[in-house]
Amino acid sequence: MTGSPLLNELIEALRCLPGVGSKSAQRMAFHLLERDRERGLRLAGALEEALRRVGHCTRCRNFSETPVCALCASTSRDRHVLCVVESAADLTAIEQATGYRGQYFVLLGRLSPLDGLGPQELGLSLLAERLAEGEIEEMIIATNPTVEGEATAHYLAELARAGGVRPTRLAHGVPLGGELEYVDRGTLAHAFGSRQLLG
Secondary structure, three states: OOOOHHHHHHHHHHOOOOOOOHHHHHHHHHHHHHHOHHHHHHHHHHHHHHHHHOEEOOOOOOEEOOOOOHHHHOOOOEEEEEEEEOOHHHHHHHHHHOOOOEEEEEOOOOOEHHHOEOOOOOOHHHHHHHHHOOOOOEEEEEOOOOHHHHHHHHHHHHHHHHOOOEEEEOOOOOOOOOOHHHOOHHHHHHHHHOOOOOO
16 A cells, blocks of 8 residues: 555556556556656556447457458458457467468357356357358367367367368467477377378
8 A cells, every 4th residue: 555545546457457466566556657657648548548449340359449340341361261269369469470361250268168158258159140151161260279279169160060161270289499308298299199191
């Protein structure tokens, strides 16, 4: 606690960020007030504007200020391939690291009944509608290789097959440039079980 109720409120508000505890929040608040008030005001304005105006694309559920995001509206993207990801962060990672030029669908989570996340919360009825349009030929399932991610991938593959779409899954296994002795047991077992015939 500080002597200022407003400062205490700021510190408490900063704690809503992932990985930010009370000490980190206090350090951030002190930094903004002691050294960077101008950029702090810019941050506050940008945060308020984004929280008010950024919603979700009605087609892919990515973050967007317009009803249909720029990726879905683009005529240069391949409309026959759809990549399904768990989060907008996953979409950004794929865009930055690959040459993928297809469409996306953002689940905003993964199947997790314990957390109250079922097909309805992930927008799978909207996804089924997109598959039924008949334009998509391949659905790339890019969920994380966790227990929930694998269960979600299985569900998505069934949904794709029911819609007449070929489901594919991102490869998992030994990282490029990695050495087998340093790869964790689960990753190595998965890579070994998913080995492929060489050309």
